[in-house]
Amino acid sequence: MTPPLVLDIDGTITRPDGSIDPRTFDRLRAWDAPVVLATGKAFPYPVALCHFVGIESLVVAENGGVVAARDELSIEGDRDAAEAVARAYSEAGYGHGWGALDTVNRWRETEVAVSREMPLRELERIAAEHGLEVVDTGYAYHVKEPSVTKGRGVSVVAELLDADLAAFVAIGDSVNDVSTFEVVGTSYAVANADEAALSAADRVTEAPYSDGTFEVLDRLE
Numbered sequence: 001m002t003p004p005l006v007l008d009i010d011g012t013i014t015r016p017d018g019s020i021d022p023r024t025f026d027r028l029r030a031w032d033a034p035v036v037l038a039t040g041k042a043f044p045y046p047v048a049l050c051h052f053v054g055i056e057s058l059v060v061a062e063n064g065g066v067v068a069a070r071d072e073l074s075i076e077g078d079r080d081a082a083e084a085v086a087r088a089y090s091e092a093g094y095g096h097g098w099g100a101l102d103t104v105n106r107w108r109e110t111e112v113a114v115s116r117e118m119p120l121r122e123l124e125r126i127a128a129e130h131g132l133e134v135v136d137t138g139y140a141y142h143v144k145e146p147s148v149t150k151g152r153g154v155s156v157v158a159e160l161l162d163a164d165l166a167a168f169v170a171i172g173d174s175v176n177d178v179s180t181f182e183v184v185g186t187s188y189a190v191a192n193a194d195e196a197a198l199s200a201a202d203r204v205t206e207a208p209y210s211d212g213t214f215e216v217l218d219r220l221e
Helices: 023-029 044-053 079-091 120-129 150-161 175-183 195-200 209-220
Strands: 005-007 035-038 059-061 066-069 072-075 112-114 133-136 141-144 169-172 186-189
Touching: 023 044, 023 209, 035 044, 035 150, 044 059, 059 150, 066 150, 079 112, 079 120, 079 141, 120 133, 120 141, 133 175, 150 175, 169 175, 169 209, 175 186, 175 195, 186 195
Parallel strands: 005 035, 005 169, 035 059, 169 186
Antiparallel strands: 059 066, 066 072, 112 141, 133 141
16 A cells, blocks of 8 residues: 655755756655645645645645644644744844845745854754754754644644554655654664654665665555
8 A cells, every 4th residue: 555655845856956846746746645845944845736736735844834734723732832942043143044035935934044144053042042943954043942843744734634653754954854764563664764764764765865765655555
């Protein structure tokens, strides 16, 4: 039986240059089980990807801060707290690092993402003063509530689907995927994954990036 999937986006179904591997579209559209996209990106990004792939919008966005499935939308995090950290960071002489348009944060509802080119230690200090944490996903520094995780979001989706979490297979590449690996039945880290994901996964692919994901999908079909 084809298992339901939980897929990270960046570093997992992308190529090394950060672009979505075009093979993803036909492969996921043909997958004969639910596919959950679990990402650190803002909610519109995975929703748009589901739309253009042609699959149901089963989404865990903002590292678990926003969850959508079966016409249910759940906001799990507190944007105001993250914004307070961002303001204090700005007052200390720093910013998001994304430029004036800042499409990285424009549609975020529960967290703030800061460019990895900005100083981390000061951001962590300010976040801790506000009771928040900073997660380095390899793409950005995400300021969020410690209780908000992808794994918690995936659990919410599984409940809405009335599905057994033990049946899910997750594929990811970063520390923010570890909580997902902890709640599903089987987990894979692609070969380019960071140390946290590599250590937490049940298995590690031979190939990196999207090639590693397709290696898993070939095995599961």
